[in-house]
Amino acid sequence: MKKPWHDQYDKFVPRSLLYSNLNIPQVLDRSVQNYPEQICLCYMDRSITYQQVAEASDNLAKWLSFLGCEQDDRIGLIFPNSPQFVIAFFAILKMGGIVVAMNPMYKAPEFTCIIDECDVKCILCMEDLVPLIQSLSLEHPIQRVITSSSQDFSTISPDDTITQKMILDKDVVSIDPVMQFNDCLGTDIANIELDYTYSADRPAVFQYSGGTTGTPKAAIGLHRNIVANTMQFLTWCDLQPLEETFLAAIPLYHVYGMVLALVLGIRLAARIVLIPNTRDIENLLESISDGKVTFFPGVPNIYATIIRYPAVQEGKYDLSSIKACISGSAPLHPHIKESFEKLTGGKLVEGYGLSEAPTATHCNPLYGKNKIGSFGLPLPDVDCKIVDVEDDTKLVKDGSSGELLIKGPQIMNGYFNNNYETQLALKNGWLHTGDIVRMDEEGYFYFVDRKKDLIKVGGFQVWPNEIEAVLNAIEGVKTAVVAGEAEDTGDEKVIAWLVLEEGEKVEVEQVLEHCRKNLAAYKIPREIIFVPEIPRTGVGKVLRRELIRQYKEKRS
Secondary structure (H helix, E strand, C coil): CCCCCHHHCCCCCCCCCCCCCCCCHHHEEEEEEHHCCCEEEEECEEEEEEHHHHHHHHHHHHHHHHHHCCCEEEEEEEEEHHHHHHHHHHHHHCCCCEEEEECCCCHHHCCCCCCHHHHCEEEEEEEHHHHHHHHHHCCCCEEEEEEEEECCCCCCCCEEEEEEECCCCCCCCCCCCEHHHHHHHHHEECCCCCCCCCCCCEEEEEEEECCCCCCCCCEEEHHHHHHHHHHHHHHCCCCCCCCCEECCCCCCCCCHHHHHEEEEHHHHHHHHHHCCCCCCCHHHHHHHHHHHHECEEEHHHHHHHHCCCHHCCCCCCCCCCCEEEEECCCCCCHHHHHHHHHHHEEEEEEEECCCCCCCCCCCCCCCCCCCCCCCCECCCEEEEEEEECCCCCEEEECCEEEEEEEEECCCCCCCCCCCCHHHHCHHHHHEEEEEEEEEECCCCCEEEECCCCCCEEECCEECHHHHHHHHHHCEEEEEEEEEEEEEECCCCCEEEEEEEEECCCCCCHHHHHHHHHHHHHHHHHCEEEECCCCEECCCCCCCCCHHHHHHHHHCC
């Protein structure tokens, strides 16, 4: 396939890059060695230096080893955007573990699925989740829980010390199955040595994804994948060491935030302003204004909320420090892009990525041509081809639509314990994205449709099959079908169609209450529609598109 996209790169972006062999903890080490007193994290009006993050993560890593965690163990990480997440993330990797980050909004069935499949034995979480985690541990192999309060870092300052040295003996010390996060940070176990000089080809992160089939599974992101993607983006976005302040508003428990808001920021020795709750729009705006944020990866809905917020329109907040923003997870409406750039004076460019390529493979140029409806150009060293949907050995004609296949240094190693899905996704060495796209004559790519029926809500992946299983468990429900409908913000709305058993009566509130108990809030259908039957093909396949068509027709 031709590579016309190279001619559209900004002048400072090379076609190919030299990639580091560093693993992720070594990326942190390099910034600590060069800039130990530089502010690393800003949270709740407090600041934590790079040296403090390094010491705290060292101490926690030693505790994880002391508690019996071993190399390649999958360790659960259930924190919002906070110093706890960052410190625990690096601690897990420093002791050789694999990060299994989970959304704190998950319910018991969602946690159970991931904990079971990944064989998670140790979990770090906020204290309000401890009762739920302990209830799971009665049936599942959770051996240790390290818990933290939202106030644990509310009083820390760069002058504070959080370390005392101790020698601990496993055979003598009695350890509670539930430990306090700050107790671990405050103790340096002197008789445990850390060695994280391991290869960058080892797994770093398991990120759950629906892949091309829609069935949730753990995509294995290697250290090399993540470090390579940070190199691509610091070049693409013209970011400079020590000069940037990042806004970490998108969730760090997803690879989008993990790579572009955290690891990329660490690589640049940037200040990282942590936003635990994006619904607190005033805190977000104050953080940008007061913190002089320069780089802000996000999703269309966040940018839409900012430009529509009355206080922003009244000029209450100074957002002029913003230089570059990356928008992902959903199409970026041209009006949002134009209004945001006019408001801030910075650049807002749309990109494309997936959990199987942590985290992105395409992006519009920062200063070059941005085309309406395009998610941009392949990043340096990313190769693409567009193949026939029915026969992936056939390339489509120029300008035609087909499935996007990708190669690049950020492509995952496979799915954990799932050779069948791995072979499907990485057939012949190409990542099969399951997304239908087209490419124009200049190498800009356009999203056409999804080969699967994945729904994206606020940057989160929502799988219809999962919600349908919950709905079908409701007494009186015969069949449930779920689909997404695009909204003006670029988000999608989850809609459920229910066919009831003959003679049964089910109320909407009954359905919603059941969903609240079994699904994270963003997965709960926004609309419940009762129908006499579900449209299907001649072989019995559900016609979701027909349901959406009927829905739109009735609304108009």
